[in-house]
Amino acid sequence: MRKLKNSELNRIGIDDFKSTAKTPIVVVLDNIRSCNNIGSVFRTSDALLIEAIYLCGYTATPPNKEIHKTALDAENSVEWRYFKETEDAIFDLTEKGYHVYAVEQVENSIMLPDFKPKKNEKIALVFGNEVKGVQQKVVDLCYGAIEIPQYGTKHSFNISVSAGIVLWDLFCKMNY
Numbered sequence: 001m002r003k004l005k006n007s008e009l010n011r012i013g014i015d016d017f018k019s020t021a022k023t024p025i026v027v028v029l030d031n032i033r034s035c036n037n038i039g040s041v042f043r044t045s046d047a048l049l050i051e052a053i054y055l056c057g058y059t060a061t062p063p064n065k066e067i068h069k070t071a072l073d074a075e076n077s078v079e080w081r082y083f084k085e086t087e088d089a090i091f092d093l094t095e096k097g098y099h100v101y102a103v104e105q106v107e108n109s110i111m112l113p114d115f116k117p118k119k120n121e122k123i124a125l126v127f128g129n130e131v132k133g134v135q136q137k138v139v140d141l142c143y144g145a146i147e148i149p150q151y152g153t154k155h156s157f158n159i160s161v162s163a164g165i166v167l168w169d170l171f172c173k174m175n176y
Helices: 014-019 035-047 065-071 086-095 159-175
Strands: 023-030 050-056 079-083 099-103 123-127 144-147
Touching: 023 035, 023 086, 023 159, 035 050, 035 065, 035 159, 050 086, 079 086, 086 099, 086 123, 099 159, 123 159
Parallel strands: 023 050, 023 123, 050 079, 099 123, 099 144
Antiparallel strands: none
């Protein structure tokens, strides 16, 4: 077994990425304070051909040196928009026909393994602040909530880890 060189991975360039069919998922970041987390979500979104990222509230936006450290140019490939209020992002997505789900621990949440996206369903996923999670007023506007099962002593994952888990799971369910 030999580790592949980057040149052997057949990666597409940014121009080709922009014209490639995307997974019909939009990520909404609700007041994320860490630029490292934001950059990591950009990088994961690039890898899984996510349609767009909506950056909301005090979530930093590109160009930003700290986002770039972990995004590694994915901030230039993945489409993004900024909304001062997360609620406005939810309204925008709902008008465009997306089912918006908070990724949060709430009453009547759907456990991630049990979540089955409908064929041709456009999905938006709201990931919340590192400490406070998704704002209740945002949860109230969502179509539903998806929860990642957890079995240890802690009650949450880091937001970039949560995004990686949920996006990979939905990517697989929608594409395989």
